[in-house]
Amino acid sequence: MDRSCQHMHRRKHARRGVASVLAMLFLVIFGSLAAAMAIVAQGNLRTADSSLKVSRAQSAAESGLVFAQRRLETQTARFVITKGVVDASFAEKLWMGTWTSGDGTVTISPATDFNGPASPLGIAAAVRDAHLADASAFAPAAEHQGLPEILQDGTLVTEPVRLEQGNDRLWFQLIYEPIPNTSNVRVTAIGNDGEIRRTLSMEFKLGKKIEYAVISPNRIMIGKNVLVEGPLGTRYGTNPGELTAANGDPLVMRSDFRYLTTSLTTKIDALAIAIAAHDIDGDGRLRPAHPSEGQGLAGVGVTDEDGDEYVDDFDCFLSEYDTNGDAMVVWDPSRASAAGVSGAGSEFVGIDNQLARLIDLSMPDRNEDGVVDARDVRLGYSDGVLNSFDHYAKVKGRLVFGVEEQAWESTAGDHWRNIAQGPVQVGRDDVPVKFGATTEELRVVQTSDFTQAAAWYAANVQNNFAQQVTAGVAAGGTFTAASSAPYEAVPFGSSAAYDYYQRPIYQNMVFRDVKIPKGTNALFKNCRFEGTVYIETETACNDVNWNYTGALKQVVSGSTVTYEPRFPGVTAQLNGSAQTNTRQHSNSIRFDGCTFLGSIAGDTPAEYTHWRNKIQITGSTRFYSDPNDAELALQPDGSQLRGILNSLGAAKLDNLQRSSIMMPGWSVDVGNFTNQVSADPDLTARVKLKGTVIAGIMDIRGTADVLGTLMMTFRPIPGEGPLFYNGQPEAFNTTLGYFGSLDGDGEGALPGSSTFSGFGEIRLRYDPDAKLPDGIPWPASVEPVADSYREGGRA
Amino acid sequence: MNQLPRNRVRRARRGFSLIEMLVALAICSALLTATLVSLYASFRAYQSTTEQASTHVIGRVVMHRVMALVRNGIGFGPVPEDPRENSIATDEITFLDEDEREITLRLDRTHSVLLMRVDGGQEQVLLDGVSGPIDTDGTQLGAFQLEYENGYKLIKASFDLTVAADDTVQDLAIEGNDVVPIRLVGSTAPRRIIW
Numbered sequence: 001m002d003r004s005c006q007h008m009h010r011r012k013h014a015r016r017g018v019a020s021v022l023a024m025l026f027l028v029i030f031g032s033l034a035a036a037m038a039i040v041a042q043g044n045l046r047t048a049d050s051s052l053k054v055s056r057a058q059s060a061a062e063s064g065l066v067f068a069q070r071r072l073e074t075q076t077a078r079f080v081i082t083k084g085v086v087d088a089s090f091a092e093k094l095w096m097g098t099w100t101s102g103d104g105t106v107t108i109s110p111a112t113d114f115n116g117p118a119s120p121l122g123i124a125a126a127v128r129d130a131h132l133a134d135a136s137a138f139a140p141a142a143e144h145q146g147l148p149e150i151l152q153d154g155t156l157v158t159e160p161v162r163l164e165q166g167n168d169r170l171w172f173q174l175i176y177e178p179i180p181n182t183s184n185v186r187v188t189a190i191g192n193d194g195e196i197r198r199t200l201s202m203e204f205k206l207g208k209k210i211e212y213a214v215i216s217p218n219r220i221m222i223g224k225n226v227l228v229e230g231p232l233g234t235r236y237g238t239n240p241g242e243l244t245a246a247n248g249d250p251l252v253m254r255s256d257f258r259y260l261t262t263s264l265t266t267k268i269d270a271l272a273i274a275i276a277a278h279d280i281d282g283d284g285r286l287r288p289a290h291p292s293e294g295q296g297l298a299g300v301g302v303t304d305e306d307g308d309e310y311v312d313d314f315d316c317f318l319s320e321y322d323t324n325g326d327a328m329v330v331w332d333p334s335r336a337s338a339a340g341v342s343g344a345g346s347e348f349v350g351i352d353n354q355l356a357r358l359i360d361l362s363m364p365d366r367n368e369d370g371v372v373d374a375r376d377v378r379l380g381y382s383d384g385v386l387n388s389f390d391h392y393a394k395v396k397g398r399l400v401f402g403v404e405e406q407a408w409e410s411t412a413g414d415h416w417r418n419i420a421q422g423p424v425q426v427g428r429d430d431v432p433v434k435f436g437a438t439t440e441e442l443r444v445v446q447t448s449d450f451t452q453a454a455a456w457y458a459a460n461v462q463n464n465f466a467q468q469v470t471a472g473v474a475a476g477g478t479f480t481a482a483s484s485a486p487y488e489a490v491p492f493g494s495s496a497a498y499d500y501y502q503r504p505i506y507q508n509m510v511f512r513d514v515k516i517p518k519g520t521n522a523l524f525k526n527c528r529f530e531g532t533v534y535i536e537t538e539t540a541c542n543d544v545n546w547n548y549t550g551a552l553k554q555v556v557s558g559s560t561v562t563y564e565p566r567f568p569g570v571t572a573q574l575n576g577s578a579q580t581n582t583r584q585h586s587n588s589i590r591f592d593g594c595t596f597l598g599s600i601a602g603d604t605p606a607e608y609t610h611w612r613n614k615i616q617i618t619g620s621t622r623f624y625s626d627p628n629d630a631e632l633a634l635q636p637d638g639s640q641l642r643g644i645l646n647s648l649g650a651a652k653l654d655n656l657q658r659s660s661i662m663m664p665g666w667s668v669d670v671g672n673f674t675n676q677v678s679a680d681p682d683l684t685a686r687v688k689l690k691g692t693v694i695a696g697i698m699d700i701r702g703t704a705d706v707l708g709t710l711m712m713t714f715r716p717i718p719g720e721g722p723l724f725y726n727g728q729p730e731a732f733n734t735t736l737g738y739f740g741s742l743d744g745d746g747e748g749a750l751p752g753s754s755t756f757s758g759f760g761e762i763r764l765r766y767d768p769d770a771k772l773p774d775g776i777p778w779p780a781s782v783e784p785v786a787d788s789y790r791e792g793g794r795a
Numbered sequence: 796m797n798q799l800p801r802n803r804v805r806r807a808r809r810g811f812s813l814i815e816m817l818v819a820l821a822i823c824s825a826l827l828t829a830t831l832v833s834l835y836a837s838f839r840a841y842q843s844t845t846e847q848a849s850t851h852v853i854g855r856v857v858m859h860r861v862m863a864l865v866r867n868g869i870g871f872g873p874v875p876e877d878p879r880e881n882s883i884a885t886d887e888i889t890f891l892d893e894d895e896r897e898i899t900l901r902l903d904r905t906h907s908v909l910l911m912r913v914d915g916g917q918e919q920v921l922l923d924g925v926s927g928p929i930d931t932d933g934t935q936l937g938a939f940q941l942e943y944e945n946g947y948k949l950i951k952a953s954f955d956l957t958v959a960a961d962d963t964v965q966d967l968a969i970e971g972n973d974v975v976p977i978r979l980v981g982s983t984a985p986r987r988i989i990w
Binding site: 026029030033036037040041043044047048051054202366367368369375378379389784786787788789790791 | 837851859863878893987988
């Protein structure tokens with residue numbers, strides 16, 4: 001190689017070396033950068049992935065809680081219990097399956113949604129069996145082998161449940177844990193997605209609730225000026241031969257806006273026809289925006305006046321009385337002014353103040369913050385106007401029927417909505433109406449169910465009525481013998497009385513744990529009853545003539561009024577001897593303006609004999625059994641009454657709180673046939689009834705406020721008992737409120753007539769917190785304790 | 796004659812002319828400058844991405860925490876002055892947590908921080924570089940949207956926060972240099988109230 005060649009080669013080599021170094025440098029730099037960015041990007045992806053998994057694990061855990069709630073509800077409902085209150089001890093026994101005969105009867109219904117043992121040992125076992133039947137349950141890890149398992153303390157640990165077919169990384173696992181000394185079960189839900197877990201927990205309370213405002217085996221009739229907050233249920237019509245045109249409809253409801261003006265009645269009737277033809281969901285309202293329901297509004301002449309997206313009776317009312325088109329009707333200008341409602345006129349003043357009060361004064365605590373204040377007034381409470389903020393509904397709760405819709409309508413020859421009128425509002429997760437409810441869903445209670453509960457009341461009274469009367473007279477009370485008292489009609493104030501009583505009158509007396517002997521047939525005026533007032537009667541009253549033996553009728557001859565036997569010569573048998581006057585062996589009592597710090601109870605008659613075994617409650621009547629009752633504190637004599645209640649002792653109060661009226665098989669009338677209204681409506685005498693009321697049949701008229709559940713026991717059967725002499729089942733019904741001649745009730749006085757005294761004002765509210773007496777066979781229940789929701793927990 | 800070409804070659808091999816050197820230097824400088832700029836941009840992009848990722852992570856953590864607080868909270872405020880109004884937008888909310896402690900969450904727009912106070916104690920910074928939503932006309936909208944039933948019962952709480960990363964180097968006007976603010980939007984229901 002010559003030199004030039006060598007030099008050139010060397011130079012070429014040197015140039016290649018510089019480029020290489022530079023290239024390598026850049027390669028290293030850019031490579032490092034790329035690697036770093038890749039790591040960052042991967043980290044970002046990891047973060048996003050973790051975040052997604054956290055969300056999915058959280059959602060899985062929440063799904064688990066919802067699943068557990070549903071599972072607990074369905075399995076707990078299989079346990080039909082007669083014990084009224086599920087306390088901590090009984091809850092534990094129910095959960096573990098260790099109840100004894102002292103806990104009443106526990107009947108277990110078969111599972112409906114899976115194949116499992118017919119009689120699981122306790123709710124825990126029932127829930128375990130349901131989990132065992134889960135097709136999606138699996139064991140993703142060794143720790144899950146052998147599950148589900150009930151531990152010694154009653155804790156049920158279940159297998160994880162897969163949330164996605166073929167995905168073993170996404171699941172939830174549930175742990176049910178009874179909490180000692182409470183009736184609660186804590187559910188811990190572990191949500192898992194890959195390596196991420198989230199844990200939630202919430203408690204569920206075991207209990208027993210009968211979620212009805214009225215439940216009845218006889219017909220329910222709800223007239224004008226009655227608002228119901230709570231579901232209604234009736235099995236009437238399900239017995240063979242019971243559902244006939246002559247026997248009447250299971251439920252009759254009448255619009256609150258009838259009897260006001262002819263044109264309004266015409267609008268309501270037109271809307272009722274449209275509802276019958278087009279109402280899809282049976283809530284008694286039509287939605288203008290609904291493709292099918294909206295068609296029904298053509299030609300009715302009423303639009304959505306209040307803007308609540310429904311057309312119902314209330315819109316008819318607004319269209320009639322809202323003269324200035326501001327979507328509200330003023331009924332009390334002074335209230336409206338005080339509430340700051342501008343432009344208040346006088347559109348509905350003095351026309352039907354009781355109806356207006358009923359709507360405007362419903363649901364005082366409208367925002368449910370525990371106090372009634374100016375914010376509730378702003379939300380429409382007592383603001384002197386009727387508008388959408390009052391959320392008017394005839395019934396706020398579902399309607400449940402034992403009969404099928406088609407069977408009822410074909411028998412009645414009419415759409416059921418023409419018979420049961422008025423809007424029904426339910427919660428988001430509920431349906432307005434259910435037909436064909438099974439005997440499991442809608443149970444019937446009978447007089448025999450309450451034998452044990454009634455026995456407690458009988459054992460907790462003293463047989464010293466005469467001594468207590470003597471003491472009462474000595475303390476300033478007055479006694480008027482029956483012979484000196486006037487006759488009064490039964491039912492009180494009825495224009496079609498079926499009997500008359502001359503009652504001894506006990507006035508301004510105090511009784512404590514008293515038994516009223518059979519045959520007393522008294523009127524108690526302005527008396528106070530502390531503890532139990534137990535009404536004795538002859539239970540062997542099966543004779544078909546028992547009702548009528550000794551009944552009187554009123555004979556008017558000029559200015560002379562006499563009372564004569566209504567059925568001369570009729571006798572009834574009692575223990576083999578003929579009786580000419582069964583009222584001496586029974587008890588028909590009227591309480592007027594009395595205060596009850598406890599319960600009314602009585603012997604359980606073997607047959608429903610409403611002429612003889614009856615209580616009537618009239619005037620301003622108060623019932624209290626809870627010393628901490630907020631309403632009690634508002635009474636002028638509240639502190640005195642609270643002191644008396646406390647003196648009864650906690651154990652006795654616990655029993656008294658289970659039923660304010662425990663009169664299975666009796667006829668119970670609340671309020672007056674003649675509506676009594678004071679000049680100041682706030683001062684109108686009203687019956688305030690609280691707690692669970694058990695009666696054969698119940699009538700509520702006039703002005704009454706009921707907070708609780710009405711449970712009826714009497715089922716009328718043609719030819720039996722009081723229906724022996726061609727009695728019609730339709731006449732034996734649970735009636736609330738005013739029915740007039742437009743409703744087919746001849747007894748109701750028409751507005752404008754001399755005997756008309758108003759429509760009344762009846763509010764009936766279901767009390768979810770009401771305790772129940774023992775004896776009612778009803779499924780146990782669970783309800784979530786929302787406030788116990790926690791994130792984190794055992795895992 | 797034979798040597799002449801050899802001398803010419805030797806002279807040519809001996810070095811570059813000044814012009815050549817200047818040209819070469821100019822090219823090298825340009826290349827180096829471009830390389831450095833490129834490197835700097837890469838570093839900035841890396842830094843920006845890292846900061847954004849970090850902000851994302853922190854934002855998510857804070858949002859998860861705030862969501863959990865709301866899910867477990869009760870007694871929310873403020874409530875609308877008029878109970879008929881069921882929605883309120885605000886930069887500050889208060890509620891009670893599962894231990895009955897009063898929690899306050901506040902967006903301080905002046906200092907661009909999200910603050911939390913427990914039981915009236917000292918405010919702690921949950922997140923900085925935070926701003927709230929602003930309408931097109933410049934009106935400040937509440938960072939917290941509370942939806943109530945009957946003006947009292949909270950049914951949903953929503954959050955709309957924008958978080959800027961803590962980045963002070965802003966001297967390169969190229970795309971990718973700016974750290975894009977992150978918008979954190981979330982909505983949840985208080986389980987202890989509406990389960």
